[in-house]
Amino acid sequence: MRTATTTGRRPLWWHRLDSAAGGLPLDLGLYAASATFAAVTAATSTLTPHRAWGATAALGYLAVTLAAVGQLLVRRHRPNSPLVGVPARWLVTALGFTSAVLLPLIAQSAQRAAGRTDRAQEEVLVVEESGRRLLESGTPYLGPDAIAALHPDDQLLGYTPYQPGMALFGLPRALSDAWWTDARVWFAIGTTLVLLLAVRILRHPAAGARHDALLLRGAQAATVLPICALTLATGGDDLPVLALCLLALAFAATARPGPAGIAVGLAGALKLFAWPVAAVLIIWGFARRAGLRVAAGALGLPAAALLPALLVDSEALVENVLRFPLGHGLVTSPAQSPFPGHLIAGALPAGRAIAAALLIGTGLVIAVRLARRPPRTAHAAALICGYGLLAAILLMPATRFGYLLYPIAFLLWAPALAQPPDPATGGRRVPAGRRPEGMTRYRDRAEAGRVLADRLTALIGEPDVVVLGLVRGGVPVARVVAERLGVPLDVLVVRKLGMPMAPEVAFGALGPGGVRVLNDMVASHLGPDDIAEVQRREQAELDRREQLYRTGRPPLDLTGRIAVIVDDGLATGATARAAVQVARQLGARRVVVAVPVSSEEAYEMLAAEADQVICPQRPPTFGAVGAYYDDFHEVPDDEVTAALTATG
Template sequence: MARLLTRADQAAGGRILDAALYALSGLFALVTTLSSTLLPHRAWGSVAAWGYLAALLLTPFVHRLLLTWATFAAVSLLPLVIQAVQRAGGRLDRAQEEVSVVEEMGHGLASTGSPYLSRADIAALPAQDQLDAYHPYQPGMAVFGLPRAWFGDFWWTDSRVWFAVVMVGAVAWATRFLLTTGLEVRALQAATIFPVCALTLATGGDDMPVLALCLLSIAFCARHRFGAAGLAVGAAAALKPFAFPVVIVLAVLAFATRPPRNSPDAGRPWRRFLPGAVGLPVLALVPALLVNADAYVENVVRFPLGHGLVSSPAQSPFPGYLIASSVPGGRYVALGLLVLAGLTIAALLLRRPPRTAASAALFCGYGLLTAILLMPTTRFGYLLYPIAFLVWATALSRPTATSAPRRDTALYRQ
């Protein structure tokens, strides 16, 4: 994969691949505008298609890194602001349901100390309101809903705006570690202008700060800054359970790494990594457990596993969903396959632990891709995680990032 991307970047300085990416992304945005059944997606496509077209036309003339950031502003941030302004003005079709869910979490946190409703409280609601009453995120996600809870319905209190603030800050910080790799533009594109990322941030957005913080953590590991890496991935794990596999992989990396003597983490990277990586999710969890532990379990455990009062709408036709929906006892078969895959990856981690940030990113990418394919309830949008991790692994494997030591026995080493 690294050789393929390197050759593509060498073609006209990478601009041929850039042009192909902008053209295909613009086509995706156009098709979304014309055919999507989700109104926020159609509204995104009607703006983003022009942004991708402008980027395609400017590809031969504008610095690639500058054009990437400008395109991100045109195809993600601009549609986000437009939809946030329209929503604040009364349009109810300018956000996906997760936006209001996060904002309800903020209201719950501000008023009761917990962002979750109990099973009994959800059961007492009208049937059509029960789905949105479930909040299947970690307690930290409620922070993004606090601006609307405190200040009211303005465009700048839309939770997507604050998703974008954290996402842009984390990605910009992370790319500082890639500026001399030769693949920094490709890595930035994978986290910003790739359609699944741009669409997600503009219309829903809750996955983007999680992804960005995970990428920042991996980038910190590439520079042997394991204390900062633990804080970054710990913050991500306080937002969504999707970050927990990344915590595990990077913890193994921290135990297996022997950093240079002049590194601030010399001799004890795991001691620097674990307090933030484990402590932040625990600190975020404690208040919710003290208020109502069963409400947390109902929202974050039972509902995603299909044992809530209503079913999750996350039903993309991946193998796990197809098995769960078409085979007798299929949900348990899919969960069994998911557990088996998890145990296999865990065995690989123990037998051949990653010793570089690049190999850790590959473990995260392939592991999450396997999980997404086998989960009984999942979304196409979740693919943004493995795509970004795999591209960043390629960038981090360059000699100017973190070179693989001779004793690196990781299975997925570059």
């Protein structure tokens, strides 16, 4: 039997690694590697704040490493113990964040308040100074003349390469020199509160422990991973920006475009790094007919933050926010990590131009991808942000290792954004019969077929086209499509593998020819015997229907043909995905999926599988398929056979 698997669009190898022994081995590896990194940093770093962080954080990471070892030992003897479940793993993660981030941060802040001037990175001083300037002059920026008047050793610190909102974190220091006024303390407070809100938004009571574990892994990436922990404890300005971007994606995953725009707009008011994320989310919003709601916050808040600084001293704003980051300031940025862009810029003739061309070319490729296939889910948006920023960081002539925290966090946060179906509602996201405003209700399957046929007229006259109806509900729709296009109609039998206690929630599907598709994220809640029993039952029904519908018809042969797979709607898309794979294995040279209505998640999944997906309606909040029909009766076998006989 040929088996394909899907794990919420995650690579199978990562799913197996992440879910092995309840995720504890990967926890142990993360904490142990982090402890090693912290110890090496304490021993070898040339930066005093980094060494101080490493000395304290190594002990914190060691503590949570031992905790993970203990959890694994407990699990070996008591696999159902609450000490090894996801809630216990959350507690260990919180302990790691406290001991490897908060304690070193507070210690360095207190030492700095007591007179140690080597207990903060330069960006902390820059942010605090920008807060003081904001209070005194109404702008956080020095003009080029004022920077030129500084001592050469101080000119770099005279620049504030942030958006105006970042100065707010420096305001407490402008009022007092106490340890709690350190900008890092407020970075940490803001980051923690925003991440807690993002986690709360994504927590899904009915989703089960597996989804909670995915969310935990994403939270670990933004908190205890050393690249984030070290940054927050010693510098910290990137973490509030990252947290707000993750919050925006969480709002997007829960179909709240307005709050998503506000969150990413707040991030954009702090740092330019959030602007590409805002662009992706605006495109996501337009793909879901909510682009203006996203753009209002995503563009409006950064503009509102820039306006006062622009009015007070526009030259200072341009010098700090544009000229300096682009390498045209009075001094150059010290960001020089040896990534490909930096190496090309320094080693090759016209290297800076070559690196810039590569960066622009990559940006154009991403732009074309966004134009041709805009992200329709928060999961897809997070992946685009992650891989796009990773490419940009690697190709920028001047960048830092620390910036990698953005793509790493986005990529590990993405799986938690793929919301699983809710077993309590039969896999539906809204009650049956409810549909969003503006969505058209089809009179019946025949009308849906006519609408689809109008979208498929480009296939008229194409040789070797065959319309395949998915039994049973897709056949009446496919009959109308085939008649209007003047092409043959055939039937494709695919059986959904449903959860035993909630049959509408698919954990996979079967097709003829021994094809099986499994969604490991859902199937992981079942034992092997449960899966085998459901598969045995559905295989028997598939064989029965194949015999019934194919009586007098030759075996389905799609060699060299264009297969148009038609169903009456997609909820999870598991059945249609299996159908696409069946069609390809039967030799189809091109596979088109045509459905009258689909959830965004199913559409996105099928768009990655089929050559083309035709779907007139993709409501932002999806109900049951029947909610989009006036007449959605169960199609009996004789109606299927009659349709096949009529089209001969």
